[in-house]
Amino acid sequence: xxxxxxxxxSTFAGPIDGLFTAILIITGIAFVVVxxxxxxxxxxxxxxxxRKARHTHxxxxxxxxxxxxxxxxxxxxxxxSNVYWKRIKGRDSVPxxxxxxxxxxxxxxxxxxxxxPDGQLGTDDDFTVRNQLHVPVNRNVVFELxxxxxxxxxxVPVFRLKQDAVPGMTIRAWVxxxxxxxxxxxxxxxxxxxxxxxxxRVYVQSVAEFDxxxxxxxxxxxxx
Numbered sequence: 775x776x777x778x779x780x781x782x783x784s785t786f787a788g789p790i791d792g793l794f795t796a797i798l799i800i801t802g803i804a805f806v807v808v809x810x811x812x813x814x815x816x817x818x819x820x821x822x823x824x825r826k827a828r829h830t831h832x833x834x835x836x837x838x839x840x841x842x843x844x845x846x847x848x849x850x851x852x853x854x855s856n857v858y859w860k861r862i863k864g865r866d867s868v869p870x871x872x873x874x875x876x877x878x879x880x881x882x883x884x885x886x887x888x889x890x891p892d893g894q895l896g897t898d899d900d901f902t903v904r905n906q907l908h909v910p911v912n913r914n915v916v917f918e919l920x921x922x923x924x925x926x927x928x929x930v931p932v933f934r935l936k937q938d939a940v941p942g943m944t945i946r947a948w949v950x951x952x953x954x955x956x957x958x959x960x961x962x963x964x965x966x967x968x969x970x971x972x973x974x975r976v977y978v979q980s981v982a983e984f985d986x987x988x989x990x991x992x993x994x995x996x997x998x
Contacts, residue, residue, distance in 0.1 A: 783932030783957065783978065785950045789858050790934040793851075800847060863937075868948045872916035875909070876900075879919070879926035879939040882971040884959065890992055901991055905974035907959055909951050910984035916948040927963035930976055936962055951978040 779791055861867060874895050876887040886907050890899025895918065907930075909915045919928055921939040928947065929936040937947040961972030979987065 780931040781953060781955075781957075782934075783930075783951060783953045783955075784934060785952060786858075786862055786934045787932070787952075789861075793855060793858060796854075797851065800851075804844075862935075863947070868916050868946055869914040872914040872948050873910070874916050874918060875907070876918045876920070877907070877928060877939070878922060879928070879961070879965075879972070880922035881924065881966045882968045884972070884974045886974075888988065888991070899992070903991070907974055907976045908984060908987055909949075909976070909978055910981045911951050911954050911978050913981065914948060914950050916946055919945045919947060924965050925963050926961050926965050926972065929960050929962035930957060931960075932957045932976075938963060954978045954980060 779794075782788060782791065873893075874889060876895050878885040878887065884905050884907070885902055886904070887895065887900050887902045888908075889895050890897065890901065892899055917928065917937075919937060919939040920943070921941045923941060925941070926939045927936060928939055930949075932953070933949045933951065935947060935949050937945060939945065955978055957976040957978065959974040959976050961969060965972060977987075
């Protein structure tokens with residue numbers, strides 16, 4: 775059932791798509807059952823000449839059943855969702871070896887800062903590019919999200935990753951890309967009149983290509 779979903783581009787995609795599909799099937803079944811019941815009752819208990827209405831005060835067994843089934847279903851979905859939440863956004867979920875990239879959102883652009891040769895953000899050898907996000911494939915990457923003005927939302931559909939960038943806060947979100955290619959980064963929060971401009975390109979590259987691009991940027995920065 776993934777033909778209508780975006781490409782699975784990270785290790786998060788499989789579990790997220792599975793949970794999404796499960797919820798869609800459950801709610802789809804509920805919709806069909808409820809609508810079929812409405813139609814059946816509309817026909818069975820329609821007005822007929824000579825038939826008097828019969829009042830009822832309910833059925834305790836039926837009420838317990840139709841309350842218990844949704845309650846148990848929601849609890850199960852909540853438990854499963856919590857497992858994925860802890861894996862993706864838990865306090866200690868970011869792998870220790872994740873490559874750090876700082877992403878600063880402002881109206882209406884993304885500023886992406888990479889560490890220089892020392893591999894650490896916040897030092898003099900960092901460099902920044904606008905509206906381009908380059909990441910190595912099959913390697914853990916952690917994004918340090920900040921915002922200059924209003925709430926923005928970092929969203930890469932193929933990664934199945936969405937995280938708000940909030941003014942005054944630094945929020946970390948991580949991912950492990952699994953498929954090379956060029957994708958889209960968008961803002962999933964209405965952030966102003968030119969919200970449509972909050973777009974950037976995401977380049978998932980092989981490790982060799984990423985290292986070559988990184989070296990080129992560092993050399994250009996040194997030359998300037």
